[in-house]
Amino acid sequence: MFGWEFPPHITGGLGTACFGLTKGLLKSGVEVLFVVPKSYGDEDQRAVRLINASDVSIDFTDKAYQEHWKQLTYIEIGSNLIPYVGEEEFSNFSTGKELENTSEYSSVFSRQYIFSGKYGKNLMEEVTRYALVASTIAGEQQFDVIHAHDWLTYPAGMAAKKVSGKPLVVHMHATEFDRSGEHINQNVYDIERKGMEAADAVITVSNYTRDIVVNRYGINPDKVFTVHNAVEHTSGDADLVVEKKVREKVVTFLGRVTFQKGPDYFVEAAKRVLDKDKNVRFVMAGSGDMLNRMVLRVAQLGISTHFHFTGFLQGEEVDKMFLLSDVYVMPSVSEPFGISPLEAMRSSVPVVISKQSGVAEVLKYALKIDFWDIDAMADAIYGLLHYEALSKVFRQFGKEEVETLKWDNAAVKVSDVYNKVVFKK
Amino acid sequence: MRSICFYFQVHQPFRLRTYRFFDIGTNHFYFDDYRNRYIMRRIADKCYLPMNKLLLDLINEYGPAFKVSFSLSGTVIDQFERFAPDVLDSYIQLAETGCVEFLAETYSHSLSSLRSDDEFKRQVQAQSEKVKRYFKKAPTAFRNTELIYSDEIGAKVANMGFKTMLTEGAKQILGWRSPNYMYSNAENSDLHVLLKNFRLSDDIAFRFSQQSWEGWPLTTEKFVDWINQIDSAQETINLFMDYETFGEHQWKETGIFEFMKALPGRVLSHSDYRFYTPSELSDKLKPKAVVYVPHPISWADEERDLTAWLGNELQDDAFDKLYSLENKVKDVADEQIQLDWKYLQTSDHFYYMCTKWFSDGDVHKYFNPYNSPYEAYINFMNILSDFIIRLNDMHPVNYVEVERPELNEKPISPKTEKAKTAARKTIKEKAKTVKSAETKNIKTNKTALTEKAKPVKTKKQSSSMSSKSTLKDVLKINKTGLNQLVKDIDIKTLYFALADADNKVKKTMITHLGKTQLKEYNKLFTENIPVTEADIEKARKVILASIRKLI
Numbered sequence: 001m002f003g004w005e006f007p008p009h010i011t012g013g014l015g016t017a018c019f020g021l022t023k024g025l026l027k028s029g030v031e032v033l034f035v036v037p038k039s040y041g042d043e044d045q046r047a048v049r050l051i052n053a054s055d056v057s058i059d060f061t062d063k064a065y066q067e068h069w070k071q072l073t074y075i076e077i078g079s080n081l082i083p084y085v086g087e088e089e090f091s092n093f094s095t096g097k098e099l100e101n102t103s104e105y106s107s108v109f110s111r112q113y114i115f116s117g118k119y120g121k122n123l124m125e126e127v128t129r130y131a132l133v134a135s136t137i138a139g140e141q142q143f144d145v146i147h148a149h150d151w152l153t154y155p156a157g158m159a160a161k162k163v164s165g166k167p168l169v170v171h172m173h174a175t176e177f178d179r180s181g182e183h184i185n186q187n188v189y190d191i192e193r194k195g196m197e198a199a200d201a202v203i204t205v206s207n208y209t210r211d212i213v214v215n216r217y218g219i220n221p222d223k224v225f226t227v228h229n230a231v232e233h234t235s236g237d238a239d240l241v242v243e244k245k246v247r248e249k250v251v252t253f254l255g256r257v258t259f260q261k262g263p264d265y266f267v268e269a270a271k272r273v274l275d276k277d278k279n280v281r282f283v284m285a286g287s288g289d290m291l292n293r294m295v296l297r298v299a300q301l302g303i304s305t306h307f308h309f310t311g312f313l314q315g316e317e318v319d320k321m322f323l324l325s326d327v328y329v330m331p332s333v334s335e336p337f338g339i340s341p342l343e344a345m346r347s348s349v350p351v352v353i354s355k356q357s358g359v360a361e362v363l364k365y366a367l368k369i370d371f372w373d374i375d376a377m378a379d380a381i382y383g384l385l386h387y388e389a390l391s392k393v394f395r396q397f398g399k400e401e402v403e404t405l406k407w408d409n410a411a412v413k414v415s416d417v418y419n420k421v422v423f424k425k
Numbered sequence: 426m427r428s429i430c431f432y433f434q435v436h437q438p439f440r441l442r443t444y445r446f447f448d449i450g451t452n453h454f455y456f457d458d459y460r461n462r463y464i465m466r467r468i469a470d471k472c473y474l475p476m477n478k479l480l481l482d483l484i485n486e487y488g489p490a491f492k493v494s495f496s497l498s499g500t501v502i503d504q505f506e507r508f509a510p511d512v513l514d515s516y517i518q519l520a521e522t523g524c525v526e527f528l529a530e531t532y533s534h535s536l537s538s539l540r541s542d543d544e545f546k547r548q549v550q551a552q553s554e555k556v557k558r559y560f561k562k563a564p565t566a567f568r569n570t571e572l573i574y575s576d577e578i579g580a581k582v583a584n585m586g587f588k589t590m591l592t593e594g595a596k597q598i599l600g601w602r603s604p605n606y607m608y609s610n611a612e613n614s615d616l617h618v619l620l621k622n623f624r625l626s627d628d629i630a631f632r633f634s635q636q637s638w639e640g641w642p643l644t645t646e647k648f649v650d651w652i653n654q655i656d657s658a659q660e661t662i663n664l665f666m667d668y669e670t671f672g673e674h675q676w677k678e679t680g681i682f683e684f685m686k687a688l689p690g691r692v693l694s695h696s697d698y699r700f701y702t703p704s705e706l707s708d709k710l711k712p713k714a715v716v717y718v719p720h721p722i723s724w725a726d727e728e729r730d731l732t733a734w735l736g737n738e739l740q741d742d743a744f745d746k747l748y749s750l751e752n753k754v755k756d757v758a759d760e761q762i763q764l765d766w767k768y769l770q771t772s773d774h775f776y777y778m779c780t781k782w783f784s785d786g787d788v789h790k791y792f793n794p795y796n797s798p799y800e801a802y803i804n805f806m807n808i809l810s811d812f813i814i815r816l817n818d819m820h821p822v823n824y825v826e827v828e829r830p831e832l833n834e835k836p837i838s839p840k841t842e843k844a845k846t847a848a849r850k851t852i853k854e855k856a857k858t859v860k861s862a863e864t865k866n867i868k869t870n871k872t873a874l875t876e877k878a879k880p881v882k883t884k885k886q887s888s889s890m891s892s893k894s895t896l897k898d899v900l901k902i903n904k905t906g907l908n909q910l911v912k913d914i915d916i917k918t919l920y921f922a923l924a925d926a927d928n929k930v931k932k933t934m935i936t937h938l939g940k941t942q943l944k945e946y947n948k949l950f951t952e953n954i955p956v957t958e959a960d961i962e963k964a965r966k967v968i969l970a971s972i973r974k975l976i
Contacts, residue, residue, distance in 0.1 A: 272447060273446075275447065276446055276447050276449070367797070367799055367800070367803075368796070368797070375445050375447075376445075378445070378446070378447070379445045379446055379803060379807070380803065382446040382803075382807075383446070383799075383802070383803030383806065383807070386446075386806075386810075387742070387802065387803065387806045388742070389738040389739050389741070389742030389743075389802070390738075390739060390799060390802055390803065390806075392738055393737070393738050393739060393799075
């Protein structure tokens with residue numbers, strides 16, 4: 001399995017997903033060889049980290065799992081790969097010369113390249129280098145299926161397939177359209193498409209993503225399977241007690257303040273609610289390239305006394321934020337899955353989520369709105385704040401619902417896909 | 426001669442428009458006219474018009490040998506009036522044949538029978554009057570919303586003067602017994618109860634086009650064979666169904682119209698069954714036994730209970746909040762308030778909030794305007810919030826309270842001053858509504874309050890009725906005097922005395938009450954405690970005595 005992060009070194013939702021999935025797979029008797037690039041403390045690159053590591057229970061000592069962990073082989077490779085910063089940090093390459101020819105991956109691999117210690121200066125070089133390493137590993141190790149997570153590892157997956165002849169499964173956690181809207185990075189798109197074309201099966205985290213894969217990448221729908229993400233179930237949060245200092249109800253946005261997450265719609269909806277009811281406070285937790293614009297807009301609208309920015313939150317701060325919240329809003333413009341509403345619901349916070357998210361497909365106890373429909377969003381927020389019966393139902397059943405979304409079930413579906421590609425040959 | 430009894434339910438709700446919270450207090454129009462018109466026209470063309478014509482042709486062909494019955498909710502008649510007068514005409518034509526019986530039900534297809542006897546009665550009366558107006562005959566048989574029935578509800582219906590009531594032949598009440606007899610109510614044996622044969626009814630209403638069903642395709646030959654196989658001692662087969670079955674739930678292409686067209690001929694020529702209406706059956710048959718229904722049943726879902734409308738937190742909350750307004754609504758004679766109050770009670774609004782999935786949910790899913798039960802709840806509650814504001818604005822007690830600052834001479838603390846400004850501001854904003862309400866209110870209070878005092882009497886009687894002693898002298902007293910008058914007054918006495926008083930008198934008295942006194946008065950008012958004429962007279966004498974001292 002090729003990933004780009006794995007607990008405890010995680011920067012985002014993908015690490016969480018890989019961890020949960022791996023745990024589930026091990027439990028169902030699959031042996032996993034996990035390959036990740038290791039990042040060497042370049043702090044500035046971690047700036048856009050959004051979900052804190054402490055959200056995930058990383059319990060390697062858990063007795064129930066100890067036995068399973070023996071089946072896991074874990075390989076780290078020195079690398080700078082940090083995909084979330086892809087656009088901001090590594091976008092300066094103009095020619096993309098190394099990428100044009102994919103055959104390069106298998107032919108040029110050499111051992112000294114791996115250990116040279118000269119890390120690539122741009123993202124694409126890193127991706128290529130990771131692919132070279134992958135083909136080495138593929139030649140040395142025994143396995144039945146190759147599983148690659150997101151575009152950064154697709155070249156690695158393809159290289160491994162070429163070397164070993166084993167079937168390739170690529171996992172779409174997010175597409176370039178989710179990250180960038182219509183202004184896609186063509187190089188990334190090309191890698192995604194080539195990876196999926198070369199793959200024997202594509203796993204998408206939602207039907208929403210599946211549609212994008214089929215319609216915008218032209219992938220044969222017969223080999224695209226949806227496996228919804230799940231959520232880790234922690235039990236130890238109970239001792240965290242937060243005293244609410246404000247009398248008003250709190251409505252929270254938590255995530256990267258970027259185009260994809262739709263923070264601007266949240267601000268507009270806040271204005272509508274505040275026009276009617278001043279006894280509400282809105283909180284935007286997180287940072288990102290749209291943050292300054294949001295601050296400016298809040299000032300323009302004259303709602304700054306009731307709209308607060310916390311900046312980037314991590315660790316316990318996130319849990320506290322959930323505990324302080326009366327409503328959680330995820331207005332994402334395009335969200336392949338979106339795990340944060342599940343975390344809010346786990347803390348008994350009712351959620352409003354956009355229909356343009358994968359998580360909307362699996363949740364019953366959530367209010368679903370179109371991200372652009374700020375009137376509906378405002379109305380949903382108002383309803384949850386004012387009509388007691390509704391928030392009661394959501395608090396009570398939302399938590400129960402989240403608890404039924406287990407990685408074990410997702411893992412069963414993934415191993416079904418493995419069986420399909422292994423026995424097809 | 427055994428009988429077949431057809432009863433068709435015709436109902437459409439006034440669906441609510443998307444009503445956002447920022448409309449609360451500013452926009453008082455609640456209904457989606459466009460959608461309601463569209464759906465009404467669509468069903469009129471697909472079902473009501475062609476099916477009414479088909480029935481009329483059958484009646485013309487077979488004469489009194491073919492009969493059916495209908496129940497039309499008041500809301501559907503309202504919609505006919507507004508959107509489909511042609512349908513209303515076709516019903517009038519059917520009524521004129523004398524072969525069609527029209528049943529009574531609640532005006533807005535409401536669940537009032539489960540909550541308020543008074544409202545239930547008002548709604549039934551209103552619907553009966555409407556039916557009588559158009560079809561020239563007051564209904565004698567009753568069917569409740571969704572065939573909801575219990576011993577208690579049956580007894581109430583009997584008290585209203587109905588002889589017959591229709592309900593579901595639910596297994597949980599019948600056990601081994603057959604629905605094909607007439608039963609009587611457990612509390613009042615004068616009320617005859619006709620039970621739906623749900624198997625045969627649903628064969629037509631739900632399974633007609635279901636290709637996986639063993640009985641498919643259903644022909645009149647097959648159907649008449651089935652009913653001929655029923656033990657000949659059994660007396661009646663009650664086929665109760667939604668009228669929208671014909672052409673809407675079962676499309677024209679399924680052959681449902683042809684089936685209905687051929688059925689009477691087949692029945693009359695190949696069986697000993699004849700067609701009767703509920704009231705005819707009630708006269709013809711003798712009740713076989715008493716049917717015990719301690720808990721309400723309905724014709725919905727596998728469970729045949731109320732869980733489609735009530736039971737989850739959202740439905741219960743909305744229902745409780747709505748009916749908590751009942752007394753206040755009755756104090757306000759504003760026509761629009763009364764109409765909205767009726768339409769908001771329509772059971773469909775609560776149905777949309779249902780969180781369980783139904784095996785027969787498809788029937789209602791058709792025109793469900795909401796994506797989720799939560800949206801249905803939020804929308805309803807937004808509207809209800811606005812309705813409450815309007816109600817409070819128009820309510821006599823609050824009306825007086827609002828006027829208070831201008832009339833009071835007492836020194837005012839800065840705090841109340843602030844509140845007053847705020848209150849004035851609100852008044853200004855709503856000036857239009859309040860103003861129109863004001864004029865109406867003055868008329869309203871009088872009738873509404875008299876009605877409360879003497880609920881049995883009609884409006885006409887109460888307005889002509891005037892108490893011997895009036896409190897008009899109050900108006901002659903100056904402000905200091907008034908303050909003195911109210912100082913030691915017993916609030917309950919005052920409440921009684923003012924129950925039937927002139928509005929001017931009322932205002933004068935109430936505006937001079939102290940803060941706690943006013944609170945106490947409002948409490949009595951909202952509790953709506955009954956007042957008799959004797960109470961009023963007695964209380965007035967007490968107050969008149971103190972007034973005389975002052976003059």
